[in-house]
Amino acid sequence: MSTATEQSKVDALVSRAQALYEDVSFESVRRWKGQSECRKAIGFLPIYAPREVIHAAGALPVGILGGGDQLEIVRGDSFFQSYICHLPRSVVEMAVSGRLDAMDGFLFPSICDVIRNLSGMFQMLLAGKYVHYLDLPQNFDSELGGEFYRTELHAIADAVGALTGTRVTDSRLRGSIALYNQNRRAIQELLQLRTEQPWLVPTTEYYLLLRAGYLLPVDQHTALIDEYLQAVPHAGRRPLDNIRVLIRGAFCEQPPLALLRTLERAGCYVVDDDFVLGSRFIPRQLDETGDPWTALVEGFTRHSVSTASKYDEANTKGEDLVSLVRAVRADGVLLMAPSFCDPALLDQPMLQSALDKAGIPFTSFKYSEDTGQFQVIREQAGTFADAIKLWGKA
Amino acid sequence: MTAQAIKDQSQERQKQMLSDYFDSLAHAKENGRKVVYTFVPGNLTELIANFDLLPVLPEINALQNGMRGRTGDFIHAAEKSGHSEDVCTYVKADIGMLKAGNMGPTGQPLPKPDMLLLSYTGCFTFLKWFELLRKEYADCPVVMLHVPYQGDGHVTPQMRKYVADQIRDKVIPALEKLSGRKFDPDKLKRDLKRSSVAEDDLVWVLESARHKPSPIDAYFGGVYYIGPIFTAFRGTQDAVDYYQLLRSEIEERIRLGLGPVTPEGNLGEEKYRIVTEGPPNWTSFREFWRMFYSEGAVVVASTYTKVGGLYDRGFRHDPANPIETLADYCMGCYTNLSLPERINLIESYMNEYQADGLLINSVKSCNSFSAGQLLILREIEKRTGKPGGFIESDLVDPRYFSAANIKNRLESYFQMIEARRGRA
Ligand code: SF4
Numbered sequence: 149m150s151t152a153t154e155q156s157k158v159d160a161l162v163s164r165a166q167a168l169y170e171d172v173s174f175e176s177v178r179r180w181k182g183q184s185e186c187r188k189a190i191g192f193l194p195i196y197a198p199r200e201v202i203h204a205a206g207a208l209p210v211g212i213l214g215g216g217d218q219l220e221i222v223r224g225d226s227f228f229q230s231y232i233c234h235l236p237r238s239v240v241e242m243a244v245s246g247r248l249d250a251m252d253g254f255l256f257p258s259i260c261d262v263i264r265n266l267s268g269m270f271q272m273l274l275a276g277k278y279v280h281y282l283d284l285p286q287n288f289d290s291e292l293g294g295e296f297y298r299t300e301l302h303a304i305a306d307a308v309g310a311l312t313g314t315r316v317t318d319s320r321l322r323g324s325i326a327l328y329n330q331n332r333r334a335i336q337e338l339l340q341l342r343t344e345q346p347w348l349v350p351t352t353e354y355y356l357l358l359r360a361g362y363l364l365p366v367d368q369h370t371a372l373i374d375e376y377l378q379a380v381p382h383a384g385r386r387p388l389d390n391i392r393v394l395i396r397g398a399f400c401e402q403p404p405l406a407l408l409r410t411l412e413r414a415g416c417y418v419v420d421d422d423f424v425l426g427s428r429f430i431p432r433q434l435d436e437t438g439d440p441w442t443a444l445v446e447g448f449t450r451h452s453v454s455t456a457s458k459y460d461e462a463n464t465k466g467e468d469l470v471s472l473v474r475a476v477r478a479d480g481v482l483l484m485a486p487s488f489c490d491p492a493l494l495d496q497p498m499l500q501s502a503l504d505k506a507g508i509p510f511t512s513f514k515y516s517e518d519t520g521q522f523q524v525i526r527e528q529a530g531t532f533a534d535a536i537k538l539w540g541k542a
Numbered sequence: 543m544t545a546q547a548i549k550d551q552s553q554e555r556q557k558q559m560l561s562d563y564f565d566s567l568a569h570a571k572e573n574g575r576k577v578v579y580t581f582v583p584g585n586l587t588e589l590i591a592n593f594d595l596l597p598v599l600p601e602i603n604a605l606q607n608g609m610r611g612r613t614g615d616f617i618h619a620a621e622k623s624g625h626s627e628d629v630c631t632y633v634k635a636d637i638g639m640l641k642a643g644n645m646g647p648t649g650q651p652l653p654k655p656d657m658l659l660l661s662y663t664g665c666f667t668f669l670k671w672f673e674l675l676r677k678e679y680a681d682c683p684v685v686m687l688h689v690p691y692q693g694d695g696h697v698t699p700q701m702r703k704y705v706a707d708q709i710r711d712k713v714i715p716a717l718e719k720l721s722g723r724k725f726d727p728d729k730l731k732r733d734l735k736r737s738s739v740a741e742d743d744l745v746w747v748l749e750s751a752r753h754k755p756s757p758i759d760a761y762f763g764g765v766y767y768i769g770p771i772f773t774a775f776r777g778t779q780d781a782v783d784y785y786q787l788l789r790s791e792i793e794e795r796i797r798l799g800l801g802p803v804t805p806e807g808n809l810g811e812e813k814y815r816i817v818t819e820g821p822p823n824w825t826s827f828r829e830f831w832r833m834f835y836s837e838g839a840v841v842v843a844s845t846y847t848k849v850g851g852l853y854d855r856g857f858r859h860d861p862a863n864p865i866e867t868l869a870d871y872c873m874g875c876y877t878n879l880s881l882p883e884r885i886n887l888i889e890s891y892m893n894e895y896q897a898d899g900l901l902i903n904s905v906k907s908c909n910s911f912s913a914g915q916l917l918i919l920r921e922i923e924k925r926t927g928k929p930g931g932f933i934e935s936d937l938v939d940p941r942y943f944s945a946a947n948i949k950n951r952l953e954s955y956f957q958m959i960e961a962r963r964g965r966a
């Protein structure tokens with residue numbers, strides 16, 4: 149195995165992921181559906197939707213994360229005031245321009261008022277399609293929020309099953325959980341490698357690999373990551389004198405790829421983040437043998453990660469962040485939030501005060517999915533990295 | 543008795559109720575009363591009263607402070623301490639007030655919370671707001687009541703059960719523990735009965751705007767009318783009496799053929815009948831109001847006056863099902879309705895109140911209201927054929943009230959209504 153061969157394998161995998169990333173018209177989903185009359189696709193918005201249920205109903209779950217900097221907004225802006233974040237503009241653009249025609253239905257998880265109201269807008273703009281607001285519980289008691297969530301899961305299974313003609317039986321759902329467990333395993337390995345040897349896994353590659361999982365059938369995505377994990381350690385990549393940063397706040401509207409590249413060029417290895425968070429919302433393996441609905445309910449209520457739109461019942465989010473910073477040996481934290489993103493920006497003061505108390509350096513900035521100017525961010529991240537390199541603090 | 547004298551009575555009564563309430567807050571600690579902070583939409587006032595606890599409503603403090611011109615400094619202070627300029631200004635006004643010593647709108651001190659009752663209805667910011675306050679108050683206990691959203695346009699039995707179970711299994715035990723008192727179901731039923739009596743009168747008052755001319759302004763006047771029932775007084779005899787008095791005033795105005803009361807006396811000719819969507823601006827409330835009444839514009843129905851309950855569509859607190867009725871109340875507040883249902887409601891207001899148009903005041907703070915309003919506007923125009931108007935401001939951030947701009951827009955809007963009439 150030569151270094152060059154392995155590098156070219158990596159390049160091929162990454163360019164496949166990049167092509168998917170650039171596919172803002174969901175051609176890959178159309179192709180997948182084209183293979184059989186009865187194939188259906190269900191789009192879901194950030195952050196988390198139980199993809200296992202959609203899969204078990206025989207449909208393809210497709211993550212809709214906005215158009216990034218690749219979509220010209222022609223009509224989307226006319227639906228939103230200037231003080232609303234960018235993601236809903238590009239999502240509406242996709243809807244009214246027919247780019248989302250490949251979807252047979254949509255799930256809008258409960259993460260903020262914008263996504264919530266967007267669900268109602270979709271009910272009107274795409275009348276006749278299945279559009280469901282997925283009310284994820286904020287009460288995590290298995291008898292209360294858990295039971296409520298179970299009814300949500302069944303409602304989704306019934307609705308998607310009615311579209312595909314496939315009933316979600318317990319055994320089908322167990323099978324889907326097993327497939328997604330494989331995917332969770334692969335993603336965790338990718339995360340771990342990136343945390344341990346960030347020079348092997350540049351942020352843009354890592355990001356593209358995660359994004360691919362929002363379009364590909366799950367088994368293909370798992371294979372993609374596995375192949376990457378096999379090839380990349382032998383691709384001859386060398387460490388640079390970068391600092392290690394942890395990123396929070398990017399769980400919904402996604403930063404453009406060029407912004408991630410800018411951070412790396414400014415001297416930051418990203419060793420932990422919340423990009424494409426739905427793909428690893430439940431980091432651990434779910435039970436494949438018992439009641440599959442309970443496995444999904446417990447996965448969400450007991451084992452899902454902490455994020456701004458989820459109620460911090462234990463009141464430990466600050467300390468948890470500090471512990472995580474230490475666990476991944478981050479030198480500092482970048483609090484980067486989409487402009488006008490209520491959950492991320494309202495969360496920030498709490499995270500900042502925990503970091504302050506623990507003496508962990510941080511810096512914060514805002515972005516939007518179509519940010520095109522990176523000069524300021526490059527300088528800010530560069531100064532942050534330099535200060536940490538020189539003095540160990542920002 | 544003249545209409546003016548009756549009006550004075552009802553206003554005075556409300557003023558007195560509020561002043562007694564803020565007094566009781568100022569002396570809560572010395573009187574051994576415990577304090578529960580909670581939000582207006584989905585508030586469980588009767589239940590809090592069941593344990594002799596005092597409710598504090600942070601939105602009310604923020605808006606009252608806004609009307610008194612205090613919020614600009616509070617918001618500035620909060621932003622200086624790390625709060626983003628992009629987020630809801632109610633939160634920042636509240637945090638700023640706290641940092642400035644927690645003197646409430648009447649200049650009296652506000653007591654610290656003994657509990658934050660997070661009735662999570664119709665807005666995600668509430669969750670973050672109380673997470674933030676919890677930190678400010680040394681990890682004060684929070685009780686979460688997750689109220690599901692009417693995403694599919696209705697309340698399902700599962701949703702009702704989820705909320706009712708949380709009230710029974712989480713909220714009531716927490717209130718019992720805090721107060722050291724047992725839950726008294728009979729008292730709850732008695733209070734809920736009183737709530738429904740007051741709600742009947744409130745609805746009568748709101749619906750009086752169907753008359754021509756309307757005897758009330760359902761937005762600028764409406765925010766006063768909803769005051770007692772949306773806040774600490776629901777379920778009390780005070781509220782029952784207040785609404786009876788208010789109703790008798792309005793009956794008298796109708797008898798005399800009078801239009802709404804404005805800060806400058808009775809409105810003259812009613813020229814435009816408007817439905818509004820969105821909260822008002824509080825920092826320039828009087829000025830904003832004047833822009834309407836000086837043009838002869840009367841708001842005949844508003845969605846904002848439904849944020850604390852959609853009583854005019856039939857909901858009443860039902861003493862026969864005390865816990866389920868509280869659950870239904872929480873889920874039925876306006877901002878908990880799906881966007882299509884909000885549009886249906888506005889359309890029915892346009893027709894029932896024979897309105898000339900819909901005016902949206904889009905406030906920067908509030909995505910719960912604002913996201914989707916442009917679609918609402920277009921859809922209502924399409925369905926009713928009546929012109930829509932759109933202005934932008936904020937709740938309590940004076941930086942976002944551009945008087946000249948808003949006045950211009952309103953004047954053109956009223957002219958547009960006139961022009962359409964000419965064509966009709
Ligand atoms: S970016 Fe933030 S505010 Fe915008 S839709 Fe996403 S979570 Fe909501």
Ligand code: SF4
Pocket residue numbers: 601630631632633664665666667668877907908909910911937
């Ligand atoms: S976002 Fe709107 S509903 Fe929520 S707290 Fe602010 S003003 Fe109230």
